[in-house]
Amino acid sequence: MSHSSIDRRQFLKLAGAGGAVFASGLPGFASAQGAKDFYFVQLSDTHWGFEGAPNPDAKVTLKKAIASVNALSPAPDFIMFTGDLTHTTDDPAERRRRMAEFKEIIGEIKVKTIRFIPGEHDASLDRGKAFTEFFGKTNYSFDYKGVHFIALDNVSDPTASLGEEQLGWLKADLAKQKTDARIVVFTHRPLFDLAPSWDWATRDGAQAVDLMMPYQNLTVFYGHIHQEHHQKTGHISHHAAKSLIFPLPAPGSQPKRTPLAWNPDVPYSGLGFREIELKAKASIDPEVTELPVVKSA
Numbered sequence: 001m002s003h004s005s006i007d008r009r010q011f012l013k014l015a016g017a018g019g020a021v022f023a024s025g026l027p028g029f030a031s032a033q034g035a036k037d038f039y040f041v042q043l044s045d046t047h048w049g050f051e052g053a054p055n056p057d058a059k060v061t062l063k064k065a066i067a068s069v070n071a072l073s074p075a076p077d078f079i080m081f082t083g084d085l086t087h088t089t090d091d092p093a094e095r096r097r098r099m100a101e102f103k104e105i106i107g108e109i110k111v112k113t114i115r116f117i118p119g120e121h122d123a124s125l126d127r128g129k130a131f132t133e134f135f136g137k138t139n140y141s142f143d144y145k146g147v148h149f150i151a152l153d154n155v156s157d158p159t160a161s162l163g164e165e166q167l168g169w170l171k172a173d174l175a176k177q178k179t180d181a182r183i184v185v186f187t188h189r190p191l192f193d194l195a196p197s198w199d200w201a202t203r204d205g206a207q208a209v210d211l212m213m214p215y216q217n218l219t220v221f222y223g224h225i226h227q228e229h230h231q232k233t234g235h236i237s238h239h240a241a242k243s244l245i246f247p248l249p250a251p252g253s254q255p256k257r258t259p260l261a262w263n264p265d266v267p268y269s270g271l272g273f274r275e276i277e278l279k280a281k282a283s284i285d286p287e288v289t290e291l292p293v294v295k296s297a
Contacts, residue, residue: 036145039277041069041076041111044223045243047121048105049098050087054246054259057267062105065244065273065293070110076275077144079111082223082241083119083155083188085135092126099134115142119188119224120155120199128156139166141173147278148177152187154202160189161203171211182278183218190222190240192233195251200225209233219286225251226259227270228290242272244293268293 046062055061069079086098099122106114116135123131128138138153150173154162162170177183191205202208212218219237226243227250246259247270263269271293278286 037277037279038077038145039275040078040080041072041273041275042080042082042221042241043069043244043273044082044241045084045119045226045245046081046102047084047087047243047245048102049089049094050245054262056262058245061244061268061271061293062102063108064268066106066108068291068294069273070108071295072275075111077111078113078115079109080186080221081106081114081116082186082221083117084121084223084243085116085119085131086122087245088121088125090125092130095122095126095130096133099130103134115151117151117153117186117188118155120160123153123156124158127158128153131156139169145278146280147182147184150174150183150185152185152191152208154187154189154191154205159203160199160201162205162208167204167207167211170208174211174215177215179214180216183212183215184278185212185218185220187220187222189224190231190238191220192231192238194225194229194231195257198251198257200251200257209236212236221276228272239288241274242270242290244271244273247271 043065048062050058052058085102086095089095089098118128118131118138123138131138138156139151141148141150143149150170152162152170153166154160157163187202189202190200191202191208194200213234213236216235219239221239221241223241225240226246226248227240228242229240229251231238246262248257248259260270272291274291275289276286277289
């Protein structure tokens with residue numbers, strides 16, 4: 001069953017004013033062999049294991065978000081977590097304990113297919129070793145209903161780089177696609193220089209963007225910056241997702257990227273996840289719907 005706008009509006013009515021809908025990305029979303037309407041959900045930056053004033057409800061925020069995802073009707077085709085599943089720790093045993101707890105919690109999601117990429121909190125201290133043990137490869141590609149998906153790892157290298165080997169893999173993977181293919185790319189960090197002094201960049205991200213540039217129907221979804229943000233490099237749209245732990249300030253708006261304070265009058269303000277609907281018709285761009293962690297009272 002295809003995801004209908006009626007279902008989405010019904011959910012937003014329950015969710016309250018926290019949702020915003022807009023058309024984005026993937027220009028000329030042309031029909032292709034095997035193409036069908038579908039939607040998926042992007043969640044990001046859950047930081048399981050974090051404790052502190054920026055989110056006094058850190059132990060239940062992820063669980064509440066999962067309940068909201070499970071309330072979506074019809075259910076999404078798949079879930080994508082775009083990194084920082086867990087909060088960083090220097091202790092390898094604690095890192096694995098947090099990953100095991102995270103994996104147990106998301107076992108409550110009522111969607112069969114769940115995919116992951118790491119964030120630097122998950123992977124930079126051990127080059128993705130623990131992440132791979134729990135969640136599989138850190139970069140990969142797959143095809144689904146006429147769309148080619150690419151997951152990149154720009155965090156396992158502690159220098160915030162993709163690296164020559166992965167860039168070579170990306171080049172070879174893209175070479176198998178036609179220039180009008182429908183392509184979605186997932187990363188954790190932005191591939192462009194959003195705020196390098198805040199670590200909101202990928203050192204060799206421009207090389208990846210150059211490889212993507214010949215593909216006219218390509219868009220990028222990422223996390224890391226804990227807020228909704230939209231930017232273009234040429235014709236390629238890049239869309240950052242909100243966090244599920246605490247929001248961060250607008251790029252470069254203050255000297256340090258310290259978390260925004262928790263507002264007890266509006267709990268979970270600035271947090272959320274999104275659904276991304278992809279249609280097979282050439283005249284319709286995908287719709288991105290921003291959803292709150294919890295439904296309003």
